[in-house]
């Protein structure tokens with residue numbers, strides 16, 4: 006572990022229950038990087054974990070704010086984006102963003118994009134289906150950044166995520182992942198350990214209150230004889 010800092014995690018500034026909406030039961034509001042984000046959520050939806058905002062997504066938003074990371078002219082893809090909050094912020098910070106998740110989640114992401122992204126930014130925001138280990142070959146390998154928040158908690162997903170990351174990245178790609186360590190800590194730690202065989206991995210920030218780690222990874226240069234063994 007290299008330089009880390011221990012911080013409190015940002016919280017929503019307000020929320021509003023919504024009625025007569027097929028996609029959302031609540032809107033959560035956040036102030037970050039000078040933007041006022043409104044994100045529709047539907048806790049306990051049958052669509053699964055991606056219909057609420059996880060602490061890891063907030064941690065990455067806050068990390069980009071405190072570190073002053075900007076994404077102007079950078080090509081960015083997010084895996085397992087859920088509500089889309091993280092990519093929406095990155096688009097507002099200038100990124101050319103591809104927001105991905107499983108097909109059932111795309112409608113809520115598109116709606117959250119429409120709540121937050123002005124029409125002149127729309128050409129720089131794409132919402133696409135990407136199931137790890139299945140659709141990744143449909144995407145290019147020249148991303149400047151790959152993002153993932155709270156997607157590392159199952160052992161069974163790890164080979165799919167590794168395969169996807171290896172396809173999407175090159176040696177210049179910076180990967181920022183964040184994980185809520187309280188949720189299946191053993192699997193998460195072991196998954197990052199396996200990722201570290203393929204990527205130089207460091208914890209760059211830790212949000213103690215919510216037990217969230219932020220990881221920065223870059224691809225290791227393969228040496229002759231290296232074998233991908235998933």
Ligand SMILES: C[S@@+](CC[C@H](N)C(=O)[O-])C[C@H]1O[C@@H](n2cnc3c(N)ncnc32)[C@H](O)[C@@H]1O
Nearest residue numbers: 054055058059062085086087107136137154155
């Ligand atoms: C715990 S949620 C995190 C959502 C969001 N990143 C956040 O932090 O708020 C995990 C996300 O991964 C997505 N996911 C799970 N398995 C997936 C797979 N095999 N391929 C693509 N996305 C997947 C889910 O649909 C969900 O949106």
